[in-house]
Amino acid sequence: xxxxxxxxxxxxxxxxxxxxxxxxxxxxxxxxxxxxxxxxxxxxxxxxxxxxxxxxxxxxxxxxxxxxxxxxxxxxxxxxxxxxxxxxxxxxxxxxxxxxxxxxxxxxxxxxxxxxxxxxxxxxxxxxxxxxxxxxxxxxxxxxxxxxxxxxxxxxxxxxxxxxxxxxxxxxxxxxxxxxxxxxxxxxxxxxxxxxxxxxxxxxxxxxxxxxxxxxxxxxxxxxxxxxxxxxxxxxxxxxxxxxxxxxxxxxxxxxxxxxxxxxxxxxxxxxxxxxxxxxxxxxxxxxxxxxxxxxxxxxxxxxxxxxxxxxxxxxxxxxxxxxxxxxxxxxxxxxxxxxxxxxxxxxxxxxxxxxxxxxxxxxxxxxxxxxxxxxxxxxxxxxxxxxxxxxxxxxxxxxxxxxxxxxxxxxxxxxxxxxxxxxxxxxxxxxxxxxxxxxxxxxxxxxxxxxxxxxxxxxxxxxxxxxxxxxxxxxxxxxxxxxxxxxxxxxxxxxxxxxxxxxxxxxx
Amino acid sequence: xxxxxxxxxxxxxxxxxxxxxxxxxxxxxxxxxxxxxxxxxxxxxxxxxxxxxxxxxxxxxxxxxxxxxxxxxxxxxxxxxxxxxxxxxxxxxxxxxxxxxxxxxxxxxxxxxxxxxxxxxxxxxxxxxxxxxxxxxxxxxxxxxxxxxxxxxxxxxxxxxxxxxxxxxxxxxxxxxxxxxxxxxxxxxxxxxxxxxxxxxxxxxxxxxxxxxxxxxxxxxxxxxxxxxxxxxxxxxxxxxxxxxxxxxxxxxxxxxxxxxxxxxxxxxxxxxxxxxxxxxxxxxxxxxxxxxxxxxxxxxxxxxxxxxxxxxxxxxxxxxxxxxxxxxxxxxxxxxxxxxxxxxxxxxxxxxxxxxx
Numbered sequence: 001x002x003x004x005x006x007x008x009x010x011x012x013x014x015x016x017x018x019x020x021x022x023x024x025x026x027x028x029x030x031x032x033x034x035x036x037x038x039x040x041x042x043x044x045x046x047x048x049x050x051x052x053x054x055x056x057x058x059x060x061x062x063x064x065x066x067x068x069x070x071x072x073x074x075x076x077x078x079x080x081x082x083x084x085x086x087x088x089x090x091x092x093x094x095x096x097x098x099x100x101x102x103x104x105x106x107x108x109x110x111x112x113x114x115x116x117x118x119x120x121x122x123x124x125x126x127x128x129x130x131x132x133x134x135x136x137x138x139x140x141x142x143x144x145x146x147x148x149x150x151x152x153x154x155x156x157x158x159x160x161x162x163x164x165x166x167x168x169x170x171x172x173x174x175x176x177x178x179x180x181x182x183x184x185x186x187x188x189x190x191x192x193x194x195x196x197x198x199x200x201x202x203x204x205x206x207x208x209x210x211x212x213x214x215x216x217x218x219x220x221x222x223x224x225x226x227x228x229x230x231x232x233x234x235x236x237x238x239x240x241x242x243x244x245x246x247x248x249x250x251x252x253x254x255x256x257x258x259x260x261x262x263x264x265x266x267x268x269x270x271x272x273x274x275x276x277x278x279x280x281x282x283x284x285x286x287x288x289x290x291x292x293x294x295x296x297x298x299x300x301x302x303x304x305x306x307x308x309x310x311x312x313x314x315x316x317x318x319x320x321x322x323x324x325x326x327x328x329x330x331x332x333x334x335x336x337x338x339x340x341x342x343x344x345x346x347x348x349x350x351x352x353x354x355x356x357x358x359x360x361x362x363x364x365x366x367x368x369x370x371x372x373x374x375x376x377x378x379x380x381x382x383x384x385x386x387x388x389x390x391x392x393x394x395x396x397x398x399x400x401x402x403x404x405x406x407x408x409x410x411x412x413x414x415x416x417x418x419x420x421x422x423x424x425x426x427x428x429x430x431x432x433x434x435x436x437x438x439x440x441x442x443x444x445x446x447x448x449x450x451x452x453x454x455x456x457x458x459x460x461x462x463x464x465x466x467x468x469x470x471x472x473x474x475x476x477x478x479x480x481x482x483x484x485x486x487x488x489x490x491x492x493x494x495x496x497x498x499x500x501x502x503x504x505x506x507x508x509x
Numbered sequence: 510x511x512x513x514x515x516x517x518x519x520x521x522x523x524x525x526x527x528x529x530x531x532x533x534x535x536x537x538x539x540x541x542x543x544x545x546x547x548x549x550x551x552x553x554x555x556x557x558x559x560x561x562x563x564x565x566x567x568x569x570x571x572x573x574x575x576x577x578x579x580x581x582x583x584x585x586x587x588x589x590x591x592x593x594x595x596x597x598x599x600x601x602x603x604x605x606x607x608x609x610x611x612x613x614x615x616x617x618x619x620x621x622x623x624x625x626x627x628x629x630x631x632x633x634x635x636x637x638x639x640x641x642x643x644x645x646x647x648x649x650x651x652x653x654x655x656x657x658x659x660x661x662x663x664x665x666x667x668x669x670x671x672x673x674x675x676x677x678x679x680x681x682x683x684x685x686x687x688x689x690x691x692x693x694x695x696x697x698x699x700x701x702x703x704x705x706x707x708x709x710x711x712x713x714x715x716x717x718x719x720x721x722x723x724x725x726x727x728x729x730x731x732x733x734x735x736x737x738x739x740x741x742x743x744x745x746x747x748x749x750x751x752x753x754x755x756x757x758x759x760x761x762x763x764x765x766x767x768x769x770x771x772x773x774x775x776x777x778x779x780x781x782x783x784x785x786x787x788x789x790x791x792x793x794x795x796x797x798x799x800x801x802x803x804x805x806x807x808x809x810x811x812x813x814x815x816x817x818x819x820x821x822x823x824x825x826x827x828x829x830x831x832x833x834x835x836x837x838x839x840x841x842x843x844x845x846x847x848x849x850x851x852x853x854x855x856x857x858x859x860x861x862x863x864x865x866x867x
Contacts, residue, residue: 048538048541048542051527052527055520055523055524055527058519058520058523059520059718060514062512062513062516062520064511065516108826161836223512224512225512225515226512226515226516226519228520229515229519229522230522232519233522233523233526257687258673258863259688260670260671260674261671261674261675261678261685261687263675263678263679264678264684264685280542298519298523346865353570406637422843440516479518479521479522482522483522483523483526483529484520484523484525486522487525487526487529487530490526490530491529491530491533491534491860494530494534495568495571495572
């Protein structure tokens, strides 16, 4: 089920994400974990090993359904085992972090809403982020800036590894501590808190959980149930389609070769690779979210919604309400609004939005390109907001909706160039290459593919309207027969896919 | 009670789907298991039963049908083009010119073709010497305008290849064919067959004049020698014999197509066991490459390693320490990848090819 990676060997090119991560020099224990056999102790949600272990885990977990405490203990052990399979250091850091969050929770409950309570939260999160994720980025930036004004100064850099899941459990902890400070939540028991921070389905690459709904599920009033088992398995099958078939194919055929050596390709092929990457990152990340949502449902947990057809958005604001929803809401509630939101006039509101998007960009990775990506979205949002003053909303002229969607898609795709490339130079190479596009080049086989991409975005809402009822219909099959068509369908997908499995891009963040 | 029933229903679904997938994908799974766990992966009893085998056979048959369909479709599309090409004979009659004009070790192509290499005597372990890499290496291979470079390897090469390909293209307008893919090597041809891939690629891309090979960390394991036979033990004489043959198969293809080879030996690794295995494999690569009068480059001196040392960092000329390896102790950081790519480029001469902007 949740496995079958590296199964077929013929006709396979390369797995996008590992290569991406490796070529970016991203931390190996996060990115390269399915690359080499020498690292086979590591677990991936898409491995045969994980699939088999999960079935065993499922049996033990539900045979303990009479005791929430035992189920939680089992979940915690499994989560810690997963973390330690990446590295023991990651586990120690998570344990240390959990302890600090617990202590700060007690402080917050004792002195709720006090300035120093919030200050401690900020210090904790920034301290961990700086130490484990942004040290090199910050020190080299500061040193570079000082060097440019003639000051040679060397900041100490501690060689530490990026702990797996830090980006996500740090955000989980913010939600928990802020809720305590707002008196919305009492401080949790250390055990519940530990599970909230380490809950394995959402530990590695989200979604970003909120403390109130999640702690309520960790300590529910009634016994836990398997939630919507048929939908859960359908989601996992959907993940296989998106990850094995769609994103792996796009990566090897359209995206990776071009992004690696842009100059060897025509402007049309470069544009196609940008379209391809826009689809790829959606399939990859939303497929991964489907996978962990399915796993969580099978364990009796509901994770927050993370994607809702983002390329059907008519503007950037709507895009962020549809893309990585749990992160957008987090940034809105814990960065944008605390900065002042739009309460202090238009300029300040736009500045806050830009800052929030820059932080979101930086959160995705410690590099200038992610900052630029965030800035592009911040600027785009500001421009959109300004346009709403000039153009009455919603626009009613024929084709306005389609034009708005295509414009939004193209702006988002343009920003993805900075997200995908490792350096500004590489991004500019791509942009410059695409700028050379000519009318004659569009009338080529690649031009047809470009047209197909634009058409795909154009008819996307209609396609969704057709597909969604079909997916819903499959869950209405009798439970006795449901697995058979599902199994055959997944086999067909695997058969049609190239072998080798994409990782999931967000594991690197 | 209801909870148990719901869980049982879900379990039924999970198990049924899993069994179905295993049944249909048994051949792939067994290969994957072999490649990953280095042992025969057959289900006891059930594995031999005809009903179980039927699943694997079904998938094979569907696969064969698909391949046949694709092949016949391609043939019907290619035929008119072939007919056209046959009428235009000019390019075919052009003599193939060897471009290895300044490679002192390289024999003329005709001589090389007639002289099969001497059979190597198996060695149990070969200490890695610094190879041909030095601080200021002189070019050993030559490329001319229109030549292409073929990049072969595993995830080590996947990291290095983009830098290499970019430099070659930007500075010299040389194209590359990068087929590197992770988890591959020479020990598990059932999983991925490099000699075959090399042969196919060289046949289909006649402009390739240089092949750069960089692999190894996926290979230091016992390897299968055929259905029903026991695995060959790593470093045993039989293992070594088979492994050398596979290196030779790649080098032989290069010789037949008059392609120059730079074989990059994997560097020391953080894990002692893996590191010494790399030293052993490097010995084999170096010996076979030398036998074929091709070029061997050890990655060790590039990263500043002497003998069996390993370090995550390298001190550069300004005394600053640069991180060259990522934390797994196997792969390279971007800086490490670039160092190796630059070293490879420095071994190539480009007579007559100008460097834009220099």
